[in-house]
Amino acid sequence: MVVQNDPVDIVTIGGGMTASILAALILPSTSHTMVSLEQGAARWTYPDFAHNHDSLRFNNRYELMQDLNQVSWTWRPNENAPALPMRQYGSFNPGQGLGGSMVHWTALTWRFLPSDFAYRTHHIERYGADKIPDEMTVQDWPFSYLDLERHYDALEYDMGVSGQAGNLNGRILEGGNPFEGPRQRPYPNPPLAQSAFGNLFHEAVQGLGLHPFPTPSGILSQGYTDPFGNVRAGCLYCGFCTRYGCEVGAKTSPLTTWLPPALDTGRYEVRTRSHVIGIETDDDGRATGVRYVNADGNEFFQPAELVITSAYTLENIRNLLLSRSKAHPDGVGNDRGRVGRNYTYQLAQNPASGLWENERFNFYMGNGCTIPQVFDYNADNFDHSDVDFIGGARMYPSAGQREPISSAQNLLEGLTDRRWGAEWKQTLGSSWDSVGSIGIEGESPAYEGNFCDLDPRFTDAWGLPLLRITFDWRENERNMYRFLANRSEEMIKAMGADRTTVTRQLAPYRYDVYQSTHATGGCIMGTDPGNSVTNGYGQVWDTPNVFVTGAALFPQNPGANPSGTVGALAYRAAEAIRDRYFKAPGELLT
Amino acid sequence: MAEPEEAAPPGRKISRRAFISSGSLFGGFLLVQCTAGTETRPPPQQFLPPAPPEQTGVPAYRFFTASEARTVEAITARLIPGDESDPGAIEAGVPFYIDAKLASFESFAEPTFIQGPFVEVVDGGTFESTADGDLVVPEDQLYRYGYQSGVTPQTEYRDGLQSLNDYAVSRYGSEFADLAAEEQDSILEVLDTIQQRAEGDAEGSEQAEEGAATAAFGGSGAGGFFSTLRTDTIEGMFSDPLYGGNKDLVGWTLIGYPGPQRAYSPQEMLIGTRRNPQPLDGLTPMNPDRHAHEVPEALEQPRSGVRDG
Ligand SMILES: Cc1cc2nc3c(=O)[nH]c(=O)nc-3n(C[C@H](O)[C@H](O)[C@H](O)COP(=O)(O)OP(=O)(O)OC[C@H]3O[C@@H](n4cnc5c(N)ncnc54)[C@H](O)[C@@H]3O)c2cc1C
Ligand code: SF4
Helix, strand or coil, X not given: CEEECCCEEEEEECCCHHHHHHHHHHCCCCXXXXXXXXXXXXXXXXXXCCCCCCHHHHHHCCCCECCCCCCCEXXXXXXXXXXXXXXXXXXXXXXXXXXXXXXXXXXXXXXXXHHHHCHHHHHHHHHCHHHCCCCECCCCCCCCHHHHHHHHHHHHXXXXXXXXXXXXXXXXXXXXXXXXXXXXXXXXXXCCCCCHHHHHHHHHHHHCCCCCEECCECECCCCEECCCCXXXXXXCXXXXXXXXXXXXXXXXXXXCCCHHHHHHCCCEEEXXXXXXEEEEECCCCCEEEEEEEECCCCEEEEXXXXXXXXXXXXXXXXXXXXXXXXXXXXXXXXXXXXXXXXXXXXXXXXXXXXXXXXXXXXXXXXXXXXCEEECCCCCCCCCCCCCCCCCXXXXXXXXXCCCHXXXXXXXXXXXXXXXXXHXXXXXXXXXXXXXEEEEEEECECCXXXXXXXXXXXXXXXXXXEEXXXXXXXXXXXXXXXXXXXXXXXXXXXXXXXXXXXXXXXXXXXXXXXXXXXXXECCCCECXXXXXXXXXXXXXXXXXXXXXXXXXXXXXXXXXXXXHHHHHHHHXXXXXXXXXXXXXXXXXXXX | CCCCCXXXXXXXXXXCCCCCCCCCCCCCEEECCCCCCCCCCCCCCCCCCCCCCXXXXXXXXXXXXXXXXXXXXXXXXXXXXXXXXXXXXXXXXXXHHXXXXXXXXXXXCCCCCCCCCCCEEECCCCCCCCCCCCCEEEHHHHHHHCCCCCCCHHHXXXXXXXXXXXXXXXXXXXXXXXXXXHHHHHHHHHHHHHHHHHCCCCXXXXXXXXXXXXXXXXXXXXXXXXXXXXXXXXXXXXXXXXXXXXXXXXXXXXXXXXXXXXXXXXXXXXXXXXXXXXXHHHCCCCCCCCCCCCCCCCCCCCCCCXXXX
């Protein structure tokens, strides 16, 4: 028997980053009611994260991640290959629980570059249409950087982002990212303290004529009271950051920022341990609410005027595909077969490593943001006329938070003959804190052959098909990687490493090695239903009382972490829903 | 391949994933799954560290038989050799760590998707040459998918230790634990090479010894077993003593890691710290200076409005 709940104005699938942003921005100034259904448990900064510096538990046994016993995602490199499930964590680590993945994120908080938004037009204008390979299905975003600027600005002040502005209203500022788009205000907080290895990188790449700048970070460099009135402490550089909840709330997450003002209204509820199994639609194809199962296995129907899927990229795609009905035989949003298209990822690699004999860098302190970054080889910040690819990557030195277990596994790769035994042990003992590398986080263009659909074979704990990912790197990325590996080598040499090792070729994509939780695309936004699933607000073209949030909306993935833009898009959608949607519910916003 | 999101260790992450053997059944199919383990990962006790293992003087093995324990001790002693002045896996108690891990979980310690079907692996061929719609993967592509076997760690150890001894006897006439250190190393090298070859990393063509080891292991996977052993040994050497290994913090002392600390100053990030290594239970309580009457907002949130469905 399905229990019918009382209707609410808004229901979200998932209680993570974007759901909490919508609640905090829509509810306080309106009288709307909202429920978020979150499959994971509740957890709070205190006391849940008070004693969590246990790397085996959180890093190696994935305490905060989605439970693979219940749901996974299958992958195949191409359409000829069979797809197999991620049986244990590899390529990406989506989180679950109150606050979602952002509770355990690394907190690099980027704005995308103006050229990222006009991607196709920009490349054609500068290099001609031939520069874009035929199989590449990259396209422009449905609005420009300038349209999103004020949402980036609001997000950064609500999060208390720490960083150094590089372009203030068109004025290029020393020490910031000279390639960023113009911003109306500086960051609300100064940059985080920098690490020893970061400083070495900074000086070396400056000597190469590049432009290093401190990582913009969603971690507070000092105490901060945000515009909602949340009082928060600065970072302790504790070294247990990514994959852990922050024990002082210095790392921005829904717990520190958006949940308090949303819950304060009394009109928001997060229903934890509640797993959504589908969006229901009526005969006209309009969404009526969602079905979910609680921890006791009881099934409920939650009616709502507006259904928002905010369940992270992969589950957002799957939620739409699973919601099949007479009105939407191939799933909500999929009347034209666009759901799952333009699935993209992130080219995250460490091409060059070095060993500095007799140096110690204290890599186990700090976090993923206590380092500088370089954007000189990202996007179209350098001339691509004479190279055989488009795109680029942000480049950076090894960050902090080195943990003993996972680092011992692979730190000496390429530096010792064997990965065990007396010589390995001796080298590990003398060099554990003396080995560092150059990382790249590169663009992932969209291709016809990279996409997601429902798996024909594997099902989850509720008997529903898993999402199937078809994805591999292409020629453009291999060429881009080769170029960036050479740049990485120049950097590591300029940093004076005693020994270096360089991986020159990009290996085929593998599902078992962590690269990043930056799965993007699959429910992309665009200018019309022929090229996209949603409009520029994440509103689904064929079912306008359903919205999608998150990186699933990106037409292709730039060379930077997604969440600054994920957040800004959620601010944009929240404003439109709050001020306009309910005046004509179910109408497409223009 | 890690980015700063991972602890940013450079270089290739060699996965510990269990792979099936290569080269044993020429042109034939090999079923990867042996037993479909019943997955009963206990519901996580959110964020509270597990109770320390009971201290009853000399630790006793809970999962391994005496003869299995002898083999595991011999293997880990070669993976991270040591003596009293320069402690290694034995001095750290790594075999007890592994034993506790296998005894504490009915199957996997980490989240694992265990539903079938399981893949079949074909020796040679390409994706294009395998029958359309079948769940068949060419053996040289399997590593890209990660762990796919469905064999529980308990079974993998039971069978793997037996196979390792079978191989040791066939090659040197004695069980692994009774061999000279160089002989033990050459056995482990063979398994390591099999694993690296499965990931496309080994140089040269397959040696006869690899074929012999593969045959001894049958479908349970010589390379995968080596990978599991190595990962578990590293976990036992470098995880908190709470879990039974890293005794007297010898693993952390080896690499110069001070264990979990509450905080570092920007100055310490530049010049290092003089703190003594401490285990998790030496960590100071959070916010010792937090007064009952002043509750920082980010720590004490309004909890009303959040409840289980
Ligand atoms: C280890 C790690 C490090 C990261 N570091 C960075 C970084 O440095 N910079 C950056 O920009 N980004 C980073 N990210 C990415 C960032 O966390 C995400 O982009 C962001 O959290 C996405 O927000 P979201 O609202 O789309 O999804 P989430 O915040 O993940 O929320 C989705 C929620 O939906 C729930 N859910 C899913 N399916 C269902 C269902 N069927 N029923 C009920 N609930 C469901 C999930 O449990 C989850 O809580 C990182 C991610 C990870 C995992
Ligand atoms: S490094 Fe800073 S932000 Fe990260 S968990 Fe520690 S105190 Fe929090």
